[in-house]
Amino acid sequence: MPASQSSPDHLAGQTQPVFKPRIFSGIQPSGGLTLGNYLGALKRFVEKQDEGIETVYCLVDLHAITVWQDPAKLRQQTREAAAGFIAAGIDPARSILFNQSQVSAHAELGWIFNCVARMGWMSRMTQFKDKAGKNSENVSLGLFAYPSLMAADILVYQATMVPVGEDQKQHLELARDIAMKFNNDFGVNFFPIVEPIIEGAATRVMSLRDGTMKMSKSDPSDQSRINLTDDADTISKKIRKAKTDAEPLPDTVEALRDRPEARNLVNIYAALAGHTPAQVIADYAGAQFGTFKPALADLAVAKLSPITSEMSRLMKDPGEIDRILGEGADRADAIARPILDQVHDITGMIRSRGR
Numbered sequence: 001m002p003a004s005q006s007s008p009d010h011l012a013g014q015t016q017p018v019f020k021p022r023i024f025s026g027i028q029p030s031g032g033l034t035l036g037n038y039l040g041a042l043k044r045f046v047e048k049q050d051e052g053i054e055t056v057y058c059l060v061d062l063h064a065i066t067v068w069q070d071p072a073k074l075r076q077q078t079r080e081a082a083a084g085f086i087a088a089g090i091d092p093a094r095s096i097l098f099n100q101s102q103v104s105a106h107a108e109l110g111w112i113f114n115c116v117a118r119m120g121w122m123s124r125m126t127q128f129k130d131k132a133g134k135n136s137e138n139v140s141l142g143l144f145a146y147p148s149l150m151a152a153d154i155l156v157y158q159a160t161m162v163p164v165g166e167d168q169k170q171h172l173e174l175a176r177d178i179a180m181k182f183n184n185d186f187g188v189n190f191f192p193i194v195e196p197i198i199e200g201a202a203t204r205v206m207s208l209r210d211g212t213m214k215m216s217k218s219d220p221s222d223q224s225r226i227n228l229t230d231d232a233d234t235i236s237k238k239i240r241k242a243k244t245d246a247e248p249l250p251d252t253v254e255a256l257r258d259r260p261e262a263r264n265l266v267n268i269y270a271a272l273a274g275h276t277p278a279q280v281i282a283d284y285a286g287a288q289f290g291t292f293k294p295a296l297a298d299l300a301v302a303k304l305s306p307i308t309s310e311m312s313r314l315m316k317d318p319g320e321i322d323r324i325l326g327e328g329a330d331r332a333d334a335i336a337r338p339i340l341d342q343v344h345d346i347t348g349m350i351r352s353r354g355r
């Protein structure tokens with residue numbers, strides 16, 4: 001019987017060991033990177049790297065295949081996402097950058113977590129419900145188990161902090177639940193209780209066509225999003241055509257509450273400029289969208305164009321990208337493998353090879 005059932009609070013009084021601060025985060029290479037990925041995640045990955053914390057960043061190709069991926073496109077998208085990371089400022093010498101499938105410890109710990117996580121927990125995941133929709137009998141088993149692999153991604157490095165956009169909050173709560181249940185069941189203080197880092201003006205960038213929907217790489221309308229591969233002209237046109245209401249910008253952030261499209265554009269401006277939404281409102285109170293949209297388009301082009309052109313330069317040498325991912329995978333594996341070995345010891349798996 002697991003320890004959690006025989007003595008639910010047997011860990012009471014034990015203090016959490018001090019884990020080395022380590023950041024882990026991932027992005028699915030299931031399509032091109034969007035402005036949502038950039039502002040909600042990538043830009044903040046770079047900030048964390050520059051703060052000098054150990055950072056491990058992963059292109060989660062095993063997560064991507066929970067829905068069908070064309071193999072050639074998946075390879076291309078993985079390289080393109082890696083190029084996007086580097087172009088946005090991730091330095092492969094300072095951060096570990098790799099694709100998930102090259103470090104098999106993720107999948108191995110993912111299986112163990114499938115045996116820790118409860119069906120009820122997984123069934124409550126809103127992202128699964130949204131993705132599966134009415135088709136839940138016909139989606140892959142991997143899609144259902146997705147958050148358990150995500151917990152393994154983080155915990156196989158004993159990472160303590162995870163920068164993500166707002167939409168990943170529930171998955172990170174589940175990662176905390178899995179870590180707690182594992183620790184509790186085996187009577188150990190082995191996995192840290194990870195801290196989500198969801199901060200900044202753009203933790204949830206919305207569609208340019210509908211301010212109530214998240215900007216997403218899977219939205220059928222390309223007009224709904226800005227892709228990191230869009231050229232300056234396309235970015236400008238998409239912003240100028242973005243849906244808005246007819247009112248000028250208000251003089252308080254609170255007054256944006258029931259104006260989702262206006263609020264979204266203000267938040268995007270703030271995140272790109274490195275300001276707060278209140279500072280943007282202070283500068284543009286009373287402005288019509290005829291003034292604000294061109295200013296936002298110019299700012300977006302100024303910030304994103306250098307990334308886009310660096311990405312296309314890097315994509316000319318796919319061999320070099322693969323080399324960087326391979327080297328990152330070696331470094332990631334060197335951290336993950338000994339942690340997984342300890343998990344095997346804790347869970348009672350015999351490890352006798354090479355003895």
Ligand code: TYM
Nearest residue numbers: 025026027028036037040041150153164165203204205215
């Ligand atoms: P994914 O690939 O959907 O998104 C990658 C990151 O981008 C953020 N994001 C957004 N942020 C703000 N506004 C948006 N419109 C927007 N769209 C996406 C996401 O919140 C995320 O931070 N399950 C994860 C990938 C993953 C992962 C992990 C993340 C796998 N393992 C371990 C952290 C730790 C996902 O599907 O992200």
